[in-house]
Amino acid sequence: MSPQQSHGEQLLEINGAELCVETFGDHTVPAVVLVAGSSASMLWWDTDLCERIAARDRFVVRYDHRDTGRSTAYPPGRPAYSFTDLALDVLGLLDALRIERAHVVCQSMFGGIALILGVDHPDRLASLTFLSCSTGADDLPPPSSDLAMPPEPDSSDAAALVEYVVAAARAYAGGSPYFDEDAIRALVEHDVARAKSYASTLVNHYAIELDGPTRGGFGDIAVPTLVVHGDRDPLLPLAHGEALREAIPGAELLALKGAGHDLPRPVWDTFVAALVRHTTGDRS
Numbered sequence: 276m277s278p279q280q281s282h283g284e285q286l287l288e289i290n291g292a293e294l295c296v297e298t299f300g301d302h303t304v305p306a307v308v309l310v311a312g313s314s315a316s317m318l319w320w321d322t323d324l325c326e327r328i329a330a331r332d333r334f335v336v337r338y339d340h341r342d343t344g345r346s347t348a349y350p351p352g353r354p355a356y357s358f359t360d361l362a363l364d365v366l367g368l369l370d371a372l373r374i375e376r377a378h379v380v381c382q383s384m385f386g387g388i389a390l391i392l393g394v395d396h397p398d399r400l401a402s403l404t405f406l407s408c409s410t411g412a413d414d415l416p417p418p419s420s421d422l423a424m425p426p427e428p429d430s431s432d433a434a435a436l437v438e439y440v441v442a443a444a445r446a447y448a449g450g451s452p453y454f455d456e457d458a459i460r461a462l463v464e465h466d467v468a469r470a471k472s473y474a475s476t477l478v479n480h481y482a483i484e485l486d487g488p489t490r491g492g493f494g495d496i497a498v499p500t501l502v503v504h505g506d507r508d509p510l511l512p513l514a515h516g517e518a519l520r521e522a523i524p525g526a527e528l529l530a531l532k533g534a535g536h537d538l539p540r541p542v543w544d545t546f547v548a549a550l551v552r553h554t555t556g557d558r559s
Contacts, residue, residue, distance in 0.1 A: 281322065286345065289367035290360065295345035296338040296368055300329030305401065305554055306374045308336045308365060312383030312407070313480035316344035318466050319382075324543055331551045336377070338368060340385075342479040348472040349479055351430070357484035362391040366399055378554040380404040383511075383536065384480065386519075387487065393496035394488035402499040402554055407508060407536050409515035410493055410522050419509035422446055430474035437463050449509035449535030453542065493522035500526040501553045503546060505534030527553075 282298045297317060307328060309320040317337040329335045339346035341356055341364070349355055365388060369377055378401045381389035386408030393403050409415060425442035428435035440463045441456065448454035467473050488495075500523045504516025513530060520528040529549045531542045538546060 281325070284345070287368070287371050289371060290363050292341050292347040292356070292364065294338055294341070294347070294364060294368065296336060296372070297325075298372065299325045299335040299337075300333060302334050302372075304332045304334050306334045306336060306369075306372075306377040307550070307554060308338075308368065308374075308377045308379045310365065310379060310381040310385050310388055311337075311340065311343070312385055314343065314476050315382070316340070316466055316470065316476070318344065318462055318469070321462075321540075323540075324538070324547075327543060327547050328550065331547065333378075333551070333554065334374075336368065336372065336374075338364075340364075340480070342472070342475045344466070344469055345471065348470075348475045351472070351474045351478050352482055354475075354479040354483050357486050358387050359391060359486050361385070361483075362388045362396070365392060366396060369399060375399075376401045378402045378404070378550075380406060380550070381408065382406040382538075383408060387485070390493060390496070391488045393498055393500070394491045397496075397498050400498045402501070403496065404501045404503060404550065404553065405516075405519055406503045406538065407505060407511060407516075408502070408519055409511045410518050412518060415518055416512045416514050419449065419512065421450070422509040427477075430477065433467055433473075436467050436473055436477075440467070444537065447510055447536040448539070449505070449507040451505070451507050451533055451535045451537075451539060453533055453539035454535075454537075455540065458540070493519070494524065496523045496526075499553065501549065502526050502528045503531060503549070504528065505531045505536060505542075507534060508536045510536045 320337045428439040
């Protein structure tokens with residue numbers, strides 16, 4: 276098996292839930308755990324992207340959050356877990372995969388998971404990367420006035436679900452020339468077909484308890500931190516990424532030119548190169 280190949284999906288009992296996880300590469304090299312944003316299964320970390328990272332001597336882990344993909348689903352509107360539980364899911368995956376410390380990459384709303392891990396569990400981290408995240412400060416700019424979200428679909432209509440998510444992805448791309456509607460549609464069709472409950476996927480992450488770390492805030496993160504942010508992000512304008520860099524001691528910022536609130540294929544080379552630099556060696 277070549278280092279960049281997938282080891283296949285596994286269903287693991289983690290922290291009181293069943294989580295679907297897939298790994299790429301050699302277990303003996305530094306581990307990179309990819310944590311998708313809200314309502315996003317592992318599929319939103321594209322297989323080709325995972326293979327590119329693994330080909331740079333990294334052991335890549337992607338997984339389905341609770342209420343996404345093949346992982347445990349709860350009734351729509353009644354998620355039985357909190358932000359802290361989702362952070363503990365990451366630690367449980369590390370334990371199950373026999374990973375002592377990992378480079379963790381968290382996207383969008385689930386930058387909150389990175390915050391909890393970075394403040395309360397730094398011993399399990401080699402580094403953090405925040406992708407399209409925010410400090411949540413009240414004085415940061417609101418979403419773009421051009422961000423037009425589609426009306427919510429009938430969750431029993433698979434075709435309507437696909438159209439809704441594709442339209443939402445288009446809006447979050449912020450008019451980026453890199454938005455590939457055909458690729459996104461294929462991804463969403465796979466995602467909807469694969470999910471235990473896509474109705475739960477759409478709503479439950481927004482209904483969880485938004486608890487945070489118990490030992491401090493962004494200023495208490497001491498592990499090496501990279502902030503990555505699209506310069507066309509319409510949901511969290513670039514100022515959110517800049518504020519995050521300023522809030523975390525020693526953090527670095529990579530602004531992805533032409534990207535919105537996503538990670539489109541044309542910026543992968545830039546992202547992977549920065550991630551490899553960031554995760555080279557143990558700098559803690």
